[in-house]
Amino acid sequence: MKKVPSAVIPRLSLYYRTLLESRKDFLSSEEISKLTYFSASQVRKDLAYFGQFGIPSKGYHTEKLKKAVEKILGLDKKWEVALIGVGNLGSALLSYKGFSRQGFYIHYAFDKDKRKIGKRVSSVLIRDISQLEMVIKRKKISLAILALPKEEAQSIVDRLVNCEIKAILNFAPIRPYVPKGVVVLNIDLSIELERLAYFLKQSLK
Amino acid sequence: MKKVPSAVIPRLSLYYRTLLESRKDFLSSEEISKLTYFSASQVRKDLAYFGQFGIPSKGYHTEKLKKAVEKILGLDKKWEVALIGVGNLGSALLSYKGFSRQGFYIHYAFDKDKRKIGKRVSSVLIRDISQLEMVIKRKKISLAILALPKEEAQSIVDRLVNCEIKAILNFAPIRPYVPKGVVVLNIDLSIELERLAYFLKQSLK
DNA sequence: TAGATTGTTAATCGATTAACAATC
DNA sequence: TAGATTGTTAATCGATTAACAATC
Numbered sequence: 362m363k364k365v366p367s368a369v370i371p372r373l374s375l376y377y378r379t380l381l382e383s384r385k386d387f388l389s390s391e392e393i394s395k396l397t398y399f400s401a402s403q404v405r406k407d408l409a410y411f412g413q414f415g416i417p418s419k420g421y422h423t424e425k426l427k428k429a430v431e432k433i434l435g436l437d438k439k440w441e442v443a444l445i446g447v448g449n450l451g452s453a454l455l456s457y458k459g460f461s462r463q464g465f466y467i468h469y470a471f472d473k474d475k476r477k478i479g480k481r482v483s484s485v486l487i488r489d490i491s492q493l494e495m496v497i498k499r500k501k502i503s504l505a506i507l508a509l510p511k512e513e514a515q516s517i518v519d520r521l522v523n524c525e526i527k528a529i530l531n532f533a534p535i536r537p538y539v540p541k542g543v544v545v546l547n548i549d550l551s552i553e554l555e556r557l558a559y560f561l562k563q564s565l566k
Numbered sequence: 567m568k569k570v571p572s573a574v575i576p577r578l579s580l581y582y583r584t585l586l587e588s589r590k591d592f593l594s595s596e597e598i599s600k601l602t603y604f605s606a607s608q609v610r611k612d613l614a615y616f617g618q619f620g621i622p623s624k625g626y627h628t629e630k631l632k633k634a635v636e637k638i639l640g641l642d643k644k645w646e647v648a649l650i651g652v653g654n655l656g657s658a659l660l661s662y663k664g665f666s667r668q669g670f671y672i673h674y675a676f677d678k679d680k681r682k683i684g685k686r687v688s689s690v691l692i693r694d695i696s697q698l699e700m701v702i703k704r705k706k707i708s709l710a711i712l713a714l715p716k717e718e719a720q721s722i723v724d725r726l727v728n729c730e731i732k733a734i735l736n737f738a739p740i741r742p743y744v745p746k747g748v749v750v751l752n753i754d755l756s757i758e759l760e761r762l763a764y765f766l767k768q769s770l771k
Numbered sequence: 772t773a774g775a776t777t778g779t780t781a782a783t784c785g786a787t788t789a790a791c792a793a794t795c
Numbered sequence: 796t797a798g799a800t801t802g803t804t805a806a807t808c809g810a811t812t813a814a815c816a817a818t819c
């Protein structure tokens with residue numbers, strides 16, 4: 362199978378949302394294009410990486426394609442997620458109800474602050490960071506979200522890598538080093554704001 | 567001047583961080599490469615879009631380059647930012663101290679919830695959303711952060727566009743429509759988690 | 772069958788990398 | 796001057812778009 366460019370995956374997520382909302386039995390690539398602002402060519406090509414889902418002259422069966430994309434993205438599974446760092450941002454993520462709809466469950470949270478340990482946020486127990494390795498191994502957690510200060514990020518990443526975590530969503534404003542075979546997605550708010558500031562400067566000229 | 571590819575800007579932000587942390591007088595593209603994991607070619611090319619900052623056989627004067635990048639990214643200016651939606655995520659953003667270091671000041675926050683209006687979060691007054699247009703025009707706010715439910719996002723974006731906001735950081739899980747000349751950067755946590763889930767599925771095979 | 776739309780191949784576009792003359 | 800590293804041009808790579816034969 363041809364290698365799937367990584368930009369395809371977030372587009373699949375957006376197609377999926379469109380499929381969820383559609384009330385038509387069939388959708389053509391042209392219609393999906395209208396709804397998502399991606400080109401019809403791109404829609405067809407993206408889907409073709411994973412199989413032949415369409416019917417010439419009809420388009421894609423909405424329900425079947427939905428199921429197929431669900432499977433591709435792993436939304437048919439449940440994923441246990443560990444949150445590390447229960448500050449303002451961490452608490453907000455814990456309280457967000459939207460994740461469970463896609464099968465992501467933040468059932469485990471860690472912090473090093475003794476005043477937080479033992480408390481609950483959105484009914485999730487905050488555990489001592491020293492328990493990190495033990496809990497991750499026992500509970501088959503495969504995904505971690507980092508919401509902690511940049512000073513602590515790399516050492517926690519190292520510990521996560523050590524207990525076989527393969528995927529990390531990082532909110533700390535550093536780009537942690539990870540060995541091959543592990544992915545980190547960095548969500549770096551300062552960088553996004555700087556991109557906007559750059560754009561603003563341009564548009565003022 | 568040649569058009570600057572948009573991927574250059576976030577890299578500049580990362581070079582900038584490196585410059586802030588460096589204690590050397592000069593840095594070569596090779597050294598910047600080592601520190602950022604971007605290629606030395608790319609470092610030189612990215613910088614060359616904006617001028618000739620380097621000295622052959624010496625490299626880049628750290629302090630001068632820092633100042634130059636600061637100017638390019640608009641970090642030498644102060645930016646007034648409006649936050650719309652003071653829920654869990656909005657409150658976390660208000661409380662985050664890191665933005666002001668880059669010149670971003672969230673001095674204005676809006677919500678429609680009567681119980682929140684009039685209260686303060688991190689000393690910022692929460693205003694009635696009905697005041698949005700008035701305050702934005704008066705206070706020369708040029709940047710908006712959206713942290714509200716997806717149902718409300720598009721209508722607020724429309725109002726922001728109407729009062730000449732040109733740059734929006736959107737956390738709501740939709741891709742709002744904006745006319746040309748306005749940028750929206752979407753930070754969509756579900757999509758990022760889905761990317762990670764896809765990667766995990768692959769690596770388990 | 773005729774019309775519509777897929778899946779796929781080829782063409783285009785843009786971004787990254789490599790190479791090297793210019794120059795401090 | 797010799798050595799090092801820039802800025803820039805050319806080559807490569809990868810992703811997007813266009814075109815169209817296959818097919819329902």
